[in-house]
Amino acid sequence: MPRLTDARKELRRAQIAEAAVRCFGRNGLERTSIADIITESGLSAGSIYAHYRNKADLVQAAARGVLAERAKVLGAHAASDAPPDPDELLARLIAAIDPAEARVGVQTWGEATTNPAIRDIVVDMTDRMRAMLHDCVTAWLVKVEHHEPAEARESAAPIAHRVMALYQAELLYTALQSPTEEAQP
Secondary structure, three states: OOOOOHHHHHHHHHHHHHHHHHHHHHHOOOOOOHHHHHHHHOOOHHHHHHHOOOHHHHHHHHHHHHHHHHHHHHHHHHHOOOOOOHHHHHHHHHHOOOHHHHHHHHHHHHHHOOOHHHHHHHHHHHHHHHHHHHHHHHHHHHHOOOOOHHHHHHHHHHHHHHHHHHHHHHHHHHHHOOHHHHHOO
């Protein structure tokens, strides 16, 4: 059997993680089995286990994948000549919320209260997201509002904290909507 290249391995890992997110979003973390992920991905059990040791690894990969997507968006905003103000930044983040990912995120937060490994992932992801928001707000304060960089970094902290809190509230709200409510305008 031919060996997978590193690029193919990453594509396969992403395929499995995306299938896991769909299953977690539909069935919940607790009720999703590796068998469900095998069926959803169309891959064999051997392929799944060649890339992930267990379901906790899949939860971690899913969380990191979602964060990586947010990091790209926030990095692009911070690097632009005119980064969005905090209200616009929040609006853009909210518009990009995927309901299935929101459900997985909220389930992961719940699991973090009793599972130390998941807790570490959630704390790390939250800290990294908050840092990215802080960088984006700092860039806005410097580039658009013309604050001095040191003052901007200090002023950005409470603003980024509020944007993060409001974003998390919207994630929760989205996660609590039923699939029927999601389809309504």
